[in-house]
Amino acid sequence: MPGIEIPEKHFLTHFKPRFRDTDRVGHVNNAVYATYVEIARVDWWTNVKKRNNGNPMSFILGRLEIDYLVAINLKDELSIAMSVSRFGNKSWDFSFLIFNKEKTILHAKAKTVQVGYDYSEDKTVVINEITRKYLKEIYNE
Numbered sequence: 849m850p851g852i853e854i855p856e857k858h859f860l861t862h863f864k865p866r867f868r869d870t871d872r873v874g875h876v877n878n879a880v881y882a883t884y885v886e887i888a889r890v891d892w893w894t895n896v897k898k899r900n901n902g903n904p905m906s907f908i909l910g911r912l913e914i915d916y917l918v919a920i921n922l923k924d925e926l927s928i929a930m931s932v933s934r935f936g937n938k939s940w941d942f943s944f945l946i947f948n949k950e951k952t953i954l955h956a957k958a959k960t961v962q963v964g965y966d967y968s969e970d971k972t973v974v975i976n977e978i979t980r981k982y983l984k985e986i987y988n989e
Contacts, residue, residue: 851951855931855943857986861891862927862949865920876920882912885944885958888928896982905979910939911961918955925949932987938972939963940983 854860869880896904920926927947934941944958964973975983 852945852947852954854929854945854951858929858931859888859892859895859986860927860929861888862925863887864925865922867922870922874922876922878914878916881914881916881920881946881956881958884926884928884946885912885914885960888930888944889942889960889962892930892986896979899982904982905964905973905976906967907962907979908965909960910963911959913959915957916955917957918953920946920955924955926955927951930986932983933959935975935980935983935987938974940975 863884865876865880869876869883871877893904925948927949929945929947931943932940933943939961942960942962944956944960945954946956946958947954964975964979965971966973
């Protein structure tokens with residue numbers, strides 16, 4: 849069986865579904881997929897902040913799209929590959945692949961749009977150079 853094609857530049861995180869994520873028949877509830885995407889995004893941002901020599905910017909989530917392909921079960925061990933698929937002036941897109949540990953089953957694809965945001969001013973802002981640097985590390989152009 850061919851493996852999942854993962855973008856060359858990506859951020860990878862791993863986890864197992866929790867019992868609370870599932871329904872009566874053991875499938876992960878569709879709304880929980882958004883949490884899985886958030887787990888990858890938070891893991892990436894935590895990694896950026898640990899390595900940062902400057903000040904990465906804050907952002908808000910502007911959009912989330914999920915394509916459900918194959919049900920996730922409680923026993924599945926999962927990975928999420930996250931890459932930057934678009935850069936804008938004030939926003940960027942992350943693309944996500946949610947797959948099993950063996951890289952043989954693609955469970956879902958997702959995309960989020962992040963918007964640079966200044967919480968103290970309550971307004972959108974241009975992506976700063978420090979954040980742009982870290983985004984380019986996982987940018988697939």
